[in-house]
Amino acid sequence: MQSPDNTNRLRTFFEPQIIASATRVSLLVGTVLNLVNQGPALVSQTDISWPKIAMNYIVPYCVATYSAAANQWRTRAAHGGD
Numbered sequence: 001m002q003s004p005d006n007t008n009r010l011r012t013f014f015e016p017q018i019i020a021s022a023t024r025v026s027l028l029v030g031t032v033l034n035l036v037n038q039g040p041a042l043v044s045q046t047d048i049s050w051p052k053i054a055m056n057y058i059v060p061y062c063v064a065t066y067s068a069a070a071n072q073w074r075t076r077a078a079h080g081g082d
Contacts, residue, residue, distance in 0.1 A: 009073060012069040012073065013065055013066075013069050015072070018065060018069060018072070021064065022061050022064035022068060023061065025061070025064035026057050026058075026060045026061035029056075029060035029064075030056045030060050030061075034056045034057075037056060038056075
């Protein structure tokens, strides 16, 4: 069973402002990564790798989510919360 501290930290990942921010970052960074990594395949209309396209969006989303959540945890700890 998780401690209340871990449960509160886990909930941070699902805060609306963190989800919105991480989604924006993922769309921007993922699109740039896909253009760089899949650009030749898109231009020449050859086969593209759908798993790679998905990962180019998923990884930035996870990184942005964790980064924003960690920032929240540090801020709350500095102000006596969490």
